[in-house]
Amino acid sequence: MKGGDSKTYEVIIIGGGPAGMTAGLYTTRSRFQTLLLEGALFGGQMTTTDLIENYPGFPQGVSGSELSRLMEEQAKRFGLEIANQEVMEVKLEGEMKRVRTYESAYLCEALIICTGTEYRKIGVPGEKELTGKGVSFCSTCDGPFFQDRKIVVVGGGDSALTEALYLTKFAQEVTIIHRRDALRATKIYQERAFANPKIKFLWNSVVEEIKGDDVVGSLMVKNVKTGEVKEFETEGAFIFIGISPKTQFLKGLVQMDEAGYIITNANCETSVKGIFAAGDCRKQLLRQITTAVGDGSTAAFAVEKYLEGKE
Numbered sequence: 001m002k003g004g005d006s007k008t009y010e011v012i013i014i015g016g017g018p019a020g021m022t023a024g025l026y027t028t029r030s031r032f033q034t035l036l037l038e039g040a041l042f043g044g045q046m047t048t049t050d051l052i053e054n055y056p057g058f059p060q061g062v063s064g065s066e067l068s069r070l071m072e073e074q075a076k077r078f079g080l081e082i083a084n085q086e087v088m089e090v091k092l093e094g095e096m097k098r099v100r101t102y103e104s105a106y107l108c109e110a111l112i113i114c115t116g117t118e119y120r121k122i123g124v125p126g127e128k129e130l131t132g133k134g135v136s137f138c139s140t141c142d143g144p145f146f147q148d149r150k151i152v153v154v155g156g157g158d159s160a161l162t163e164a165l166y167l168t169k170f171a172q173e174v175t176i177i178h179r180r181d182a183l184r185a186t187k188i189y190q191e192r193a194f195a196n197p198k199i200k201f202l203w204n205s206v207v208e209e210i211k212g213d214d215v216v217g218s219l220m221v222k223n224v225k226t227g228e229v230k231e232f233e234t235e236g237a238f239i240f241i242g243i244s245p246k247t248q249f250l251k252g253l254v255q256m257d258e259a260g261y262i263i264t265n266a267n268c269e270t271s272v273k274g275i276f277a278a279g280d281c282r283k284q285l286l287r288q289i290t291t292a293v294g295d296g297s298t299a300a301f302a303v304e305k306y307l308e309g310k311e
């Protein structure tokens, strides 16, 4: 599409998770013409979990898909336009931003990036099917469901160990499955993990399959030294082999840290004027729905100030 054909918006939001939908709710209530572009499922990561217990306002918890449906309905009420398109490129044209998707191209005065992160998957049979049914990528979210259960943590880095230690608050036993015979994690975490009587280790081992009908029941685990494959019974598998922000397509546009998280100030402003980042894709301490929602509103308010300042 040529430059002159592109539809122009005051605000474009990339990503329809809680950060993006909250940002859209705020910008449209402030009467800014806003387009939200979502490349996959509206609702983002929360759609992958059955029960959210730590989002305020739902004393009995709420399913991720229901919370997502409610957020989408609320955002649309004030005129948020939504398109199911994945963004592949963002370029600056003076003070305007050109946003290209696989189908189309748009121009905007202010851009809010809410693209979240993705958990690295092991990529074995059963992993996708049983996510939210015993397979988890979030111990803060799902740990309390595993009270007195025997579970596993897959990984050997800092996040695997800190999450395993956290999970011992709930689980009866946590087995760390690691593909090497030594951990990568910082020494202090290793010391704490070795000293914790609830933590066991399965060294030189990789998960080849996650089995279960409705929920996780066992794993097929291969010893990489001997080649032997054994069935390991467990009720939960927490996978911490790393996460990465979905920001690759923005490399060179805004400042990021070495892992690709977008660096912002407290107002969610990036290194480029008129480009904001909110939620899990930005460098910050905690990545949850509450923090994403908080960021979405902050970024939208900062956009409002930015657009008013241009008048």
Ligand SMILES: Cc1cc2nc3c(=O)[nH]c(=O)nc-3n(C[C@H](O)[C@H](O)[C@H](O)COP(=O)(O)OP(=O)(O)OC[C@H]3O[C@@H](n4cnc5c(N)ncnc54)[C@H](O)[C@@H]3O)c2cc1C
Binding pocket: 014, 015, 016, 017, 018, 019, 020, 037, 038, 039, 040, 041, 042, 043, 044, 045, 046, 048, 049, 051, 052, 053, 054, 055, 085, 086, 087, 088, 114, 115, 116, 117, 119, 132, 136, 137, 138, 140, 141, 142, 246, 249, 278, 279, 280, 281, 287, 288, 289, 290, 292
């Ligand atoms: C299994 C699981 C359970 C969880 N449980 C809880 C819980 O109980 N409580 C809690 O607080 N948190 C939970 N979390 C974490 C929570 O879901 C995230 O912190 C939150 O969703 C982050 O919101 P976000 O809007 O920043 O990003 P996301 O939810 O990741 O949304 C980003 C969106 O951007 C889209 N996108 C990415 N790139 C592009 C592109 N180029 N073009 C267009 N669209 C794009 C993605 O498709 C996605 O929909 C859980 C996470 C997982 C995986």
